[in-house]
Amino acid sequence: MPFLINQAAEATSKAFQPVYRDGYGLSRTQWRVLAITGRYQAISSRDICLIAHEEKSRVSRAVSALVAEGLIEKSGGEVDKRIELLTLSAKGRDLYQEIGQSAQAFDAKLQSLLGPDRDAQLRDLLTDLHVALDQLTPK
Amino acid sequence: MPFLINQAAEATSKAFQPVYRDGYGLSRTQWRVLAITGRYQAISSRDICLIAHEEKSRVSRAVSALVAEGLIEKSGGEVDKRIELLTLSAKGRDLYQEIGQSAQAFDAKLQSLLGPDRDAQLRDLLTDLHVALDQLTPK
DNA sequence: ACAAAACGGTTGCAAATGCAACTTGTTGTG
DNA sequence: CACAACAAGTTGCATTTGCAACCGTTTTGT
Numbered sequence: 643m644p645f646l647i648n649q650a651a652e653a654t655s656k657a658f659q660p661v662y663r664d665g666y667g668l669s670r671t672q673w674r675v676l677a678i679t680g681r682y683q684a685i686s687s688r689d690i691c692l693i694a695h696e697e698k699s700r701v702s703r704a705v706s707a708l709v710a711e712g713l714i715e716k717s718g719g720e721v722d723k724r725i726e727l728l729t730l731s732a733k734g735r736d737l738y739q740e741i742g743q744s745a746q747a748f749d750a751k752l753q754s755l756l757g758p759d760r761d762a763q764l765r766d767l768l769t770d771l772h773v774a775l776d777q778l779t780p781k
Numbered sequence: 782m783p784f785l786i787n788q789a790a791e792a793t794s795k796a797f798q799p800v801y802r803d804g805y806g807l808s809r810t811q812w813r814v815l816a817i818t819g820r821y822q823a824i825s826s827r828d829i830c831l832i833a834h835e836e837k838s839r840v841s842r843a844v845s846a847l848v849a850e851g852l853i854e855k856s857g858g859e860v861d862k863r864i865e866l867l868t869l870s871a872k873g874r875d876l877y878q879e880i881g882q883s884a885q886a887f888d889a890k891l892q893s894l895l896g897p898d899r900d901a902q903l904r905d906l907l908t909d910l911h912v913a914l915d916q917l918t919p920k
Numbered sequence: 921a922c923a924a925a926a927c928g929g930t931t932g933c934a935a936a937t938g939c940a941a942c943t944t945g946t947t948g949t950g
Numbered sequence: 951c952a953c954a955a956c957a958a959g960t961t962g963c964a965t966t967t968g969c970a971a972c973c974g975t976t977t978t979g980t
Contacts, residue, residue, distance in 0.1 A: 643888050643891055643904065644793050644794060644797050644884075646904060646907045646908065646911075647786070647789060647790045647793050648790050648793070649833075649834055649907075650786060650790070650907040650910050650914075651786045651787050651789070651790035651791075652790075652834065652835070653785050653910070653915060654783050654787070654914060655783060655787065656914075657914050658783050658851060661834055674784070694784075695788055695791065695792075700853065718831045724803070729787055745783075747783075748783075749782050752913075753887075755910075755913040755914075756906070756909060756910060760906060760909070763784075763902065764903075764906040764907075764910065765782065765785060767902060767903040767906065768785045768788075768789040768903075769785065769789075770895060770899070771789050771792070771793070771891070771894075771895060773789055774891075774894040774895065775792040775793060775795075775796050775894075776792060
């Protein structure tokens with residue numbers, strides 16, 4: 643089963659990679675950070691880590707790169723000075739919208755490949771699995 | 782959806798990793814190669830690549846490491862001199878059996894977490910997705 | 921029959937990754 | 951209030967990775 647799910651995951655990744663990578667020169671993690679920042683408006687690196695289940699060093703470097711590209715802006719935290727609050731720049735918002743479009747198109751394509759009901763089923767099962775595993779590993 | 786499946790895949794990987802990694806010092810790819818070689822008795826690197834959908838350089842290095850550990854044996858091809866045929870050593874077979882046990886136990890655990898029917902469903906959907914994606918990307 | 925293309929496998933190298941140590945700032949406890 | 955434990959984020963370093971170039975071998979087209 644690990645085999646199975648990994649293969650499916652890799653295939654999915656590889657299939658969508660061209661969009662953000664060849665199209666905009668972003669790494670997978672960079673795109674994720676961009677997407678999450680876009681969805682949450684203002685968010686800390688830490689929360690991105692929690693949401694995306696990513697290493698904090700990975701996120702940190704992705705953020706640096708995105709800031710260097712002028713896609714994301716950091717604003718030192720108001721209350722807690724350790725926290726760097728992240729927001730999209732205008733340019734970042736544009737890119738987020740643009741890739742977001744493609745992402746939705748891709749999702750739609752997947753859905754049409756599997757059929758809508760099976761697609762929904764799969765989503766269900768995956769989240770279930772994820773949750774089950776998370777509580778299996780007490781960390 | 783890419784998010785979803787990747788998270789689930791990573792969670793699954795992380796949950797089983799300790800067995801081969803902490804227990805036997807194998808990388809994920811090494812374990813895969815060992816498993817596939819065990820299942821097919823005698824197989825070439827190339828076929829492992831095809832079956833596991835892995836990079837050939839990754840497989841090559843994993844094989845080298847396994848040979849160095851005395852788990853796998855290479856025998857230069859008979860007909861085609863390019864091919865290196867891989868077989869498990871006695872030690873390799875033992876390890877394969879041993880980890881295989883744990884793998885089955887892990888699979889059983891997953892199955893009990895999801896319920897047998899949902900588990901089967903998930904397998905179905907994952908292979909479907911994988912197939913669909915493979916033909917979506919003409920390569 | 922022979923040059924060109926293709927193939928199995930290895931290797932070099934730049935980039936990505938994981939982990940732990942570290943910096944700076946916060947919180948809790950005596 | 952001081953001091954230890956802890957948290958956010960960064961960075962250094964060893965290892966892994968992906969990609970492309972490469973070597974010897976086989977197949978293909980003409």
